Amino acid sequence: MLSSSPPNGLHTVAQPLQCGRFTLTFERPLIMGILNVTPDSFSDGGRFVAREAALAQAEAMIRDGADIIDIGGESTRPGAPPVPLDEELERVIPVIEALRAAGVPLSIDSYKPAVMRAALNAGADMVNDIWGFRREGALDAVRDSACGLCVMHMLGEPQTMQLHEPVYLDVVEAVREFFGERVGTLTDAGLAVERICLDPGFGFGKSVTGHNYDLLARLADTRPSTLRVPLLAGMSRKSMLGAVTGRTRPADRVPASVAASVCAVERGASIVRVHDVAATSDALKVWQAVRNAGNCTQ
Template sequence: MSKQSGRGRVAGLPEWDRCAVMGVVNVTPDSFSDGGRWFDTTAAVKHGLQLVAEGADLVDVGGESTRPGATRVDEAEEMRRVVPVVRGLASEGVVVSVDTMRASVAARALAAGAALVNDVSGGLADPEMIPVVADAGAPFVVMHWRGFLEGGNVKGVYADVVAEVVDELHARVEAVLAGGVSPDRIVVDPGLGFSKDADHDLALLAHLDRLHTLGHPLLVAASRKRFLGRVLAGPEGAPPPARERDAATAAVSALAAHNGAWAVRVHEVHATADAVRVARAVEGARATEGTRADDTARAVRPGGAEGVR
């Protein structure tokens, strides 16, 4: 199976011929890299449309920061932040994902035009989430999650991070399937940065092939995360600010696309949109080269065009 054919299709969403680009709109005052920049509905919708103009295939709208130590926003406030932005973008024809751990917010966002639910808890934070998604027939992102990143509740200890993430995601996917979500509507996400340090994140990126064994399309969300800051800083330096990690993010996007990711989730779209298109062009060139090699091999076999005496 080629990386491209292994990328998978998600029922209920458009089919792209390459790794898709998911742009991020954080309607929050406190997200780790851009909190407060799009906190107004009009500004958030405008930003989402700009991301599409820059090459985003879909836009992920969230109203609750999931950075370590963040205090959870209440349900009414999350609803107030998210639903009007989802409605505004969907009315413009944008494919919208809603980033929420609350079933009530997911239900309202789907009614307002969202096409996908992206739950960083994989349905663990709210027991009503899976029934809501199943009843709506919506695609669902199942992320690897070990609990809220509050206080000491990080749980970032692994003997073998790749094996444990794959096993825990497999168990979660089985629970989601048992809850009635269709298998062709499930996307998996290794949860980079969630209860993981830089070495864990890098190990997961190095072994995306192991995540493909789960049998579902793969979302990679590395944008501006702490592990990139650690890589860029080196052993002695200070990590650059989150917004100075976009070139590194684009590099990860190219690697993820090359290794069969269905989509990458990013804050700055333009460079990543270019990166995944270059990765697709290289895949195309490799496929063409392989076809030519097969044709040549057939031609020189006995009975082939050059084997006839």
């Protein structure tokens, strides 16, 4: 009889994630589909600003295998200007309301407490905050809900984070320490650890190839050893992929994005955040089949 087990515990199943109306479990990796209702997103800006286009895209992603839809009304690409509060609300709230009955968790990609509150009232199940709930009012905005909390690491802020070369003694250790501090702060504030997932923030204050690929290679090590909260990886179409493939157009980075998602899952990610749901879903089904076969006793 032969058996196989993954090395270094990379595939340890994360604990379930309380996500608003849903409890997510991770017997397989989950896919978060990106829905940018912005005119200036780096990859698909302007394509889904119109409500009907946004709804059609969300429905297509769900058919293709998206487990979560992440709705964003403000681009956070490097150098992106902030969007006025009223404008962001006008972009995202009607979409959340229209998708509430879609059958999958809805995530709001925003760092503004007022947007968080409005989105949760409209039916969002998760708050995806690039600031890691560090801004004034963020904890209060989510405290009384059951929403999932995606805590991301970012060095600096979107307007300036890539203007100067980011510096770390050890980027993996820095992210792990940040996660430990944030989880401690959230739980001390009364927020259940079962609501938390962690995103190392690929491209957010990291060097294009050095820091980003160090994080990907050692992704499992970014999570504090005492925690089993899920890790989320978002590298879809980013410049870190263009830097190694030579693909300058984000739309040409689909194969690299799929490869990056598989690498992330292999290294401990429970959720991958992607533009290209169908291609990613197919790749992860193959990965899952290989893993299942390798773990079978014969």
